[in-house]
Amino acid sequence: MNGNGNQSYSWEKGRGNGEESKNDFRENPHELSNIKKVIAVMSGKGGVGKSAVTSMLAVTMKRLGYNVAILDADVTGPSIPKAFGIKEKATGSEFGIFPQKSKTGIRIMSINLLLENDTDPVIWRGPLLGNTVKQFWTDVIWGDVDFMFIDMPPGTGDVALTVFQSLPIDGIIIVTSPQQLVSMIVSKAVKMAEMMNIPVLGLVENMSYFKCPDNDKEYKVFGESHIDEIAEKHGLKVLANIPIDPKISAACDAGMIELFDGNWFDSFAEGLASQICELEEKQ
């Protein structure tokens, strides 16, 4: 956790910094993958817009000109291919599995790209779910990726644990919505990140308010936000407050999230971009 509430992002506790003892479960990526930064997007519960936020973050980084990938780790509720309008299945060769590419070139891997029928439910127990996500890391030929975003399953359960243990996550973003429950849920997620020694890059409050197009007034549909207090309590930053915007859900439904219109993530994205520059200078 960066723990200081200022404007810089801290990756110190991430990969390659003498945390070997914690890396015992780490899996190696495919030999044809070269992935620079891995960011997990998690939420304490489902339906807060984690997948929408993951998608918009990926699109924002892609618009800045980076190579971007999304690993859909929400195996029982995969929604990334739909948001990007990807209908073709993933293909494989003797060397590994190729991710699909979105219209703007974001590489995507999801269980729905492997199932014959994307309405088939995945009725598997934890270990199998976890192994599938691990394989998305080890067996998928991702190529050169600057930023990989992982759409985590909701909560702090079995699969989340497997992902945090097996993949070299550089930072976690926690998505919430403005409800009373949030404080407790965020605390759980923050504690899990601390236990796994992964920095929390900040909080995103989704569905913060609704701006009425008729009078420009902002309505707090889910009640007053407590995100600033929660962030302060944990020494975290609020990265973005995203309004309820029917255009977001319409874009997700139509497979056109790449056309979303909003500058919510711009300053955070620039922060991430500068991290990559620093990384490149060091190399």
Ligand SMILES: Nc1ncnc2c1ncn2[C@@H]1O[C@H](COP(=O)(O)OP(=O)(O)O)[C@@H](O)[C@H]1O
């Ligand atoms: N800010 C928003 N404004 C309007 N609709 C949203 C917003 N964020 C998410 N949605 C919609 O709400 C639903 C749930 O979001 P989703 O990203 O699938 O949640 P999660 O991944 O957390 O379960 C989806 O239909 C999505 O398009």
Ligand SMILES: [Mg+2]
């Ligand atoms: Mg989702």
